[in-house]
Amino acid sequence: MTNNTPEAVQPSAAAGQLAPADLTPARRTWRAFRANGLGMGSAIVILIMIAIAIAAPLLAQFPSGYGIDILMPPSPQHPFGTDDLGRDVLAQVIWGTRISMIIGFAASVLAIIIGVALGVLAAYARRLDGAISMLVDVCLALPVLPLMILVAALVGPSVTTLVLVIALFSWPEVTRIVRSQALSVTRLPYVDAARTIGGSHIWIMTRHLLPAVAPIIVVSVVLTASRAVLSEAGLSFLGLGDPESWSWGKILFNAQRSGALTVAWWCTLFPSLAILLLVVSSTLVSIAYNDARNPKTREN
Amino acid sequence: MIRTFRNAFTRRAVLLGGVVVAMGVAGLTQVNAQDTTRLVIGTTADVVNFNPLVGNSRSDVWVTNLMYPRLMQMTAAGSKDPYVATDWGYSEDGKSAWLEIRNDLTWSDDTPFTADDIVFTITAIVTEKIGVTAGLVPAFVSAKAVSPTRVEFELSRPDSAFLSNIGFWMPIVPKHAFPEIGSVASFANDSNWVSAGPFQLTTVEVGQRYVLEASDNYPLVEAGRATIDEVEFRVFPDVNAQALALRAGDLDVIANALPAPIARTLQGQPGITVEKAPSLGWSHVLYNMKREQLANVLVRRALAHSVDYAAIRAIAMQGLAETTNSSVISPVLSYWADPTITEYTFDPAKAKELLTEAGYVDANGDGFFDDLDLSLLYEQSAADVANWAQIMKDSAAQSGIKISLVGLERNTYLARGREKDFDIYAGNWAVMEEPAAYLGLAYRTDGFINYASISDPQLEAYIDEAQAATTPEAVKVPVQAAAKLIHDQVYDNVLYYQTFQFAFNSDRWEGLVMQPSDLLSLVNPLSLASVKPKD
Numbered sequence: 145m146t147n148n149t150p151e152a153v154q155p156s157a158a159a160g161q162l163a164p165a166d167l168t169p170a171r172r173t174w175r176a177f178r179a180n181g182l183g184m185g186s187a188i189v190i191l192i193m194i195a196i197a198i199a200a201p202l203l204a205q206f207p208s209g210y211g212i213d214i215l216m217p218p219s220p221q222h223p224f225g226t227d228d229l230g231r232d233v234l235a236q237v238i239w240g241t242r243i244s245m246i247i248g249f250a251a252s253v254l255a256i257i258i259g260v261a262l263g264v265l266a267a268y269a270r271r272l273d274g275a276i277s278m279l280v281d282v283c284l285a286l287p288v289l290p291l292m293i294l295v296a297a298l299v300g301p302s303v304t305t306l307v308l309v310i311a312l313f314s315w316p317e318v319t320r321i322v323r324s325q326a327l328s329v330t331r332l333p334y335v336d337a338a339r340t341i342g343g344s345h346i347w348i349m350t351r352h353l354l355p356a357v358a359p360i361i362v363v364s365v366v367l368t369a370s371r372a373v374l375s376e377a378g379l380s381f382l383g384l385g386d387p388e389s390w391s392w393g394k395i396l397f398n399a400q401r402s403g404a405l406t407v408a409w410w411c412t413l414f415p416s417l418a419i420l421l422l423v424v425s426s427t428l429v430s431i432a433y434n435d436a437r438n439p440k441t442r443e444n
Numbered sequence: 445m446i447r448t449f450r451n452a453f454t455r456r457a458v459l460l461g462g463v464v465v466a467m468g469v470a471g472l473t474q475v476n477a478q479d480t481t482r483l484v485i486g487t488t489a490d491v492v493n494f495n496p497l498v499g500n501s502r503s504d505v506w507v508t509n510l511m512y513p514r515l516m517q518m519t520a521a522g523s524k525d526p527y528v529a530t531d532w533g534y535s536e537d538g539k540s541a542w543l544e545i546r547n548d549l550t551w552s553d554d555t556p557f558t559a560d561d562i563v564f565t566i567t568a569i570v571t572e573k574i575g576v577t578a579g580l581v582p583a584f585v586s587a588k589a590v591s592p593t594r595v596e597f598e599l600s601r602p603d604s605a606f607l608s609n610i611g612f613w614m615p616i617v618p619k620h621a622f623p624e625i626g627s628v629a630s631f632a633n634d635s636n637w638v639s640a641g642p643f644q645l646t647t648v649e650v651g652q653r654y655v656l657e658a659s660d661n662y663p664l665v666e667a668g669r670a671t672i673d674e675v676e677f678r679v680f681p682d683v684n685a686q687a688l689a690l691r692a693g694d695l696d697v698i699a700n701a702l703p704a705p706i707a708r709t710l711q712g713q714p715g716i717t718v719e720k721a722p723s724l725g726w727s728h729v730l731y732n733m734k735r736e737q738l739a740n741v742l743v744r745r746a747l748a749h750s751v752d753y754a755a756i757r758a759i760a761m762q763g764l765a766e767t768t769n770s771s772v773i774s775p776v777l778s779y780w781a782d783p784t785i786t787e788y789t790f791d792p793a794k795a796k797e798l799l800t801e802a803g804y805v806d807a808n809g810d811g812f813f814d815d816l817d818l819s820l821l822y823e824q825s826a827a828d829v830a831n832w833a834q835i836m837k838d839s840a841a842q843s844g845i846k847i848s849l850v851g852l853e854r855n856t857y858l859a860r861g862r863e864k865d866f867d868i869y870a871g872n873w874a875v876m877e878e879p880a881a882y883l884g885l886a887y888r889t890d891g892f893i894n895y896a897s898i899s900d901p902q903l904e905a906y907i908d909e910a911q912a913a914t915t916p917e918a919v920k921v922p923v924q925a926a927a928k929l930i931h932d933q934v935y936d937n938v939l940y941y942q943t944f945q946f947a948f949n950s951d952r953w954e955g956l957v958m959q960p961s962d963l964l965s966l967v968n969p970l971s972l973a974s975v976k977p978k979d
Contacts, residue, residue, distance in 0.1 A: 209838045210759045215705055228705060229759060229831055297853045301824070383824040387833075387851035401827040403703030405684040 169437075176436035183432020186425035193422060197242040204235035207390060215408045225410035227395075228402040237414050239390040244422070247306050247376045247391065252369035254311035259318025260361055264353050266319065267326030268345065276319070283316040292375065296384040303386050310375045318364050322357050329356040359437045363430045370426035377419055392419050481673035483953065483975060485697045485967055486686040490650055490679055495633040496615040497565070497574045506699055506967050507654055507677060508615060511639030513664075515543065515562070516611030517970065520960050522724050522777050522877030524608045527664065528557075528616070538602025538914040543611075547593050548663045551618050551640045559589035564619035566597075566610060568628040579892030580609040580881050583911070602912045604919050605881035612877070616640070642670040642973035653678045662973055671955070671976040690716060690947060697948040701962045703827055704762035707945040715951030722776050723942040724961045725873035726768055727829065729820070729836070730896040730936055735867055737816060742802035744934035746795040747868070748788040750843035751836055757940050760831035765940035772886075773879050773927045774941045776960075779916070780879045782924040785931050795843035812846045821866035824851035829870050832939065836870075861895050869895055872942075875961050879923045880910040887926070887935060898935045954978050 167175065177183055196203065211230025218225045224233035266276035292309050299305045329335065330353065338348050373392075379385060380393025381400070392415040398404075399411035487506065493499030496508035516524035532543035549557035566587050569577050583603035588596050599606060621638035623631050637645050642665070643656035654677040658670040665671075678695065680686045687706045689695035691713055702710065702718070711718045731738040731747065738744060748770070757765040768774045771785040804813040822833045830851055837847045847868070852860065861869055873893075876882045884907050885892050889899040906926035913919040930936055946966050948956060957971040 208834070210755060210835055212759070214759065214762065228703075228762075228827075229834065297856055300850070300852065300856070383851070383853055387824065387830075387849040398830075400682060400684060401825060401830065403683055403687070403706035403827070405682075406687055407705045407709050 173433070173437045177432055180432040180436065182428050183436070186428035186432070189421055189425040190429060193241055193245060193418075193425075196238055197245040200238050200242045204232070204238045206239055207231040207235040215404060215411075217408070218410055224414045225408065227398060227408075227411055228404050233395065233410055233414055236390050236395050237392070237418055240392045240395055240415060241418060243303065243386075243389045243391040244373050244376060244393075244418075247303060247310065248369040248373035248422075250307045251310035251314065251372035251376075252365055254307065255314035255368050255372070256318055256361060256365055258311070259315035259364070260322050260354070260357070262315070263319040263322025264326050264349050264357065266323045267330050268349050268353060273323075277323070280316045280319050280323075283313075284320070286313075288313045289378065292379060293382060293384060296379055301384050301386050303389060306376055306379060306384075306386065309379070310372045314368050314372060314375075318368060321360055321364060325357045325360045326353050329353055359433075363434055366426045366430045366433075370423045373419065373422055392416075481977065482676055483672050483674070483696050483972065484676045484678055484694070485699050486680050486689060486695045487677050487699045488680055488682055488686070491648075491654060491677075493632075494637070494645070495617075495629075495631055497569060497577070497617060498629055500575065502699070502963065503677070505963050507645065507656070509641070509967075510643040510656055510675065510969050510972060511637060511641040511645060512615035512617055513549070513557075513641055513969070514612055514615055515545070516608065518612055518724070518875075518877065518959060518961075518964060520722065520776075521779070522960070523779075524611050527611075529611060532607045532611070534602070534604075534607070534914055538604075538912070539599050541597040541599060541607050543595055543607060545593050545595070546663065548661075549640055550661050551621070551638050552644050552659055553621070553638050555618065555620055555638075556592065557616070557618075557640050558592040559595045560592075561616050561619050562595045563587040563589045564622070564625070565614060565616050568617075568622075568625045569614065571625050572629045574629045576885070576892060577610070577613045579885050580613055581606060582884070602914055604911060604913050604915075605878045608878055609881050642969050643675055651679055665970070665973045670973040672972075675972055687947075690949065693949070695949070696953055697956070697966055698946060699965070699967045701942075701944040701965070702947055704764055704945075707947070710947045715949060716947055717950035718945050718947045719958055719966070721944045721946065721958050721962075721965055722960050723944055724774075724776060724875045724877045726772075726774055726876065726938045726941045727765075727832075727872045728772075728870075728936055728938040730869040730871075731934065732864060732867055732869070732895075733897045733899070733935075734864060737818070738867065740802055741933055742798045743804075743816075744937075745788075746798040746802070746843060747840070747845065748934045748937050749791045749795040749798070750840040750845055751788070751937065751939070752790045752839040753787060753939060754790070755839070756832040756835050760835055761828060761940065761942065764943045764945065766943070768938045768941055770931055770938055771927050772876075772883070772930050772936055772938055773923070774876070774938075776941060777877065777879065780920060780923055782927055785928060788934075788937070790839065792839075792842040792844075795845070799844065806844060811844060812841070813844045816844075817846045817848065818867040819848045819850045820868045820870055821850045821852065821857065821860055822870040823854050823857045825854060826872075828942070829872070833870055864895055864897055866895075874963055879927070880907070880913075880919050883907045883923065883926050884911060887930065896935065900929070900933065900935070903929050903935070950978075952978055 211226060213226050214230045215228055216222060216226045222232050224237060227233055262276050266273045292313055295309050296305055335348060335352055338352055376391060377393030380391050381397045383397055385391055385394045385397065395415040396412055404411045487503045489501055489503045491503050491507050492501055493504050494508065496512040499508055513528045515527060515529035517527040519525055528549060529543045529545050534541045545559060551557055570581060570584050583599040583601050583606060585598040585600050590596050618638045622628055642659060642662040644659050645654065646657050647655035656675045658673050660669055662669050683700050683703060683706060686695060686698045687710060690698055707718050710716050731744050733739050767787050769785045770787045771782060773781045775781045799813050804816055806813050820833055820836065822829045824830060833849055837849055840847045860866055886894055887898050887903055888894060888907060903926055906922040909922035910919050944962050944965065948966060953975055955975045956966045957974055958966055959968045
């Protein structure tokens with residue numbers, strides 16, 4: 145108890161050596177996360193990718209038109225080589241980073257909003273739990289990829305279509321995880337107390353349940369985003385991407401469609417590496433964050 | 445006791461496993477032994493329809509062509525040679541036609557192939573309006589088998605292209621093995637095949653392979669039957685996988701036309717030969733006449749002057765394309781082509797002049813004419829078209845025309861085309877070899893493939909005149925006049941005709957016969973009946 149007094153904290157804080165128990169949960173998590181080399185490295189990779197996505201217009205001209213250097217291997221002029229229309233693959237990967245990240249982020253946010261809302265609602269409103277759980281089970285049992293292909297083909301390819309299609313098929317997993325976490329919280333005394341003092345349902349859900357599942361949401365955002373990037377790459381590779389924009393999946397699709405897949409390795413290697421880097425980094429960041437916020441793994 | 449049982453069971457299981465493995469090895473050896481007489485052909489799609497009158501995908505045509513013979517054979521210049529039909533002609537007034545067929549052809553169940561089968565086939569096609577062929581024979585009234593080898597046709601008006609159209613476009617089906625007229629189009633024909641081609645389908649493994657065995661009687665080749673015993677169409681995910689399989693020796697022929705990068709790589713490989721074949725069709729863009737902007741000929745002309753044709757042929761097609769001089773009659777059809785027609789020039793300044801003349805302005809100064817946002821519909825998986833669609837968009841921007849790309853998957857693209865739901869339609873016609881016939885299909889108001897909703901009385905008059913003429917000389921004049929009118933009015937903007945490339949294992953096989961277009965190419969019936977293993 146004495147450790148919690150300001151007088152006791154001050155000397156060691158000044159020395160920059162706060163004991164873990166003296167810190168806020170957020171700072172304890174950050175300290176543990178920072179200590180995880182893989183997690184930090186992955187976070188840096190993601191941050192670099194975000195920076196590339198934001199600064200794409202400064203880094204490379206939008207790949208359009210055509211050039212006379214068709215399917216040229218990497219060279220100082222074209223570090224990632226050129227495609228079958230003589231366009232720079234590096235520029236495609238840079239602009240592809242932007243669209244892939246936008247789709248990943250937007251689809252993830254949309255899926256998280258739907259998933260968290262339904263998950264919290266299912267946990268809090270017991271009468272709706274059965275129906276929502278059944279809906280989640282049904283959605284999880286659906287063959288997602290064929291349905292995504294069907295919807296994307298019928299609606300027509302565009303970035304908006306891809307975001308909506310991916311989000312609409314990604315929320316059930318979020319709902320399931322959030323519901324199970326929120327269920328354990330709804331039984332805690334402080335939720336009963338909030339109810340007893342006359343708190344409204346919305347207030348209880350937003351002020352008590354939502355903060356309790358926030359860490360799960362953070363992990364879900366990152367994982368859902370990486371899955372969304374994979375889904376986008378898959379749909380684009382199947383020819384259902386937006387023909388007006390570049391994404392990593394579209395670069396791969398172009399290589400496959402033009403017959404460059406087995407002829408020009410550079411057309412497939414670099415976008416594939418980008419996808420791999422993002423997905424692995426996202427997964428490692430999620431694991432590192434999960435470990436960092438969990439006191440048991442943190443202590444280990 | 446249990447242990448003893450287990451040991452005995454284990455021994456038996458091992459023994460049984462050994463026998464199974466031995467049988468498997470024996471089976472493999474047997475297959476290997478048969479490899480010398482089985483030609484393996486790669487395709488990228490399953491056969492969707494085994495009814496040759498209905499099926500229209502390439503895989504459908506490649507497989508059913510080997511079972512249901514056509515009456516005539518296509519030459520490199522698009523004319524027709526005798527095949528099943530030995531002779532044909534028209535009456536003096538042009539209102540009746542006749543053809544004679546061979547008398548030595550039989551169906552695989554030993555029923556003779558007769559004129560009755562031809563009468564049945566054409567009557568079914570016209571009555572049930574099946575496929576493109578129905579649109580190609582508008583003058584047909586009736587057919588009669590006057591002898592087992594002679595058919596006579598009654599026509600409502602003279603039609604110079606009637607016989608050559610049915611000769612190439614109409615596979616003949618067995619009357620005795622097909623249902624009655626009225627149910628032919630819905631007949632799946634997916635088992636117990638009765639055929640009269642060089643091969644007979646025996647095994648169907650969807651997503652895997654289609655195996656055909658040689659028929660005993662195929663008198664259309666010198667040997668009286670195909671030289672090889674079996675043909676296997678093996679389904680691959682895409683042409684990249686086919687190229688790898690060909691290089692590895694697992695595949696003998698690639699049926700699909702090769703993309704230029706793959707063809708270039710295969711050309712250098714020992715034991716692999718890459719052969720070229722001209723297309724009898726062409727690649728083009730159609731402008732939807734139902735759209736207010738595109739109904740204006742000045743806008744269509746501006747669009748025609750906004751295409752970098754040379755870049756499309758040199759970059760997107762990598763040199764494997766030739767100009768048709770912006771004419772709907774390709775120079776490949778040397779007899780019909782009009783040498784006075786010249787290609788539209790790529791001239792953004794002229795395009796801007798035309799648009800200004802049409803009343804368009806760039807009021808907001810963004811470099812694009814206002815109220816002229818057009819979309820270009822194309823099939824996303826067609827590499828060539830997707831590439832030149834991008835070039836077209838970029839070159840149109842130089843003329844101040846904003847084009848947005850709408851690349852769709854095949855079925856949605858086809859549906860949008862049929863429903864005329866597009867501004868600009870990019871695509872290919874595979875075989876356009878008989879101008880008098882295809883002009884009617886593509887440019888008559890009610891033409892079967894008139895996707896652009898073209899309706900021009902003068903053009904229809906030329907087409908009528910061409911179809912009514914009974915000599916080639918009399919057909920040529922209105923056909924060329926129609927082509928010139930289409931060129932001047934920019935009803936269709938033909939960009940090029942393609943040179944296809946196909947590859948096969950020339951270390952193992954010889955005797956393949958190349959025919960024009962990617963529908964026939966190396967996998968036409970004559971070619972597969974003639975191919976033989978190399979000694």
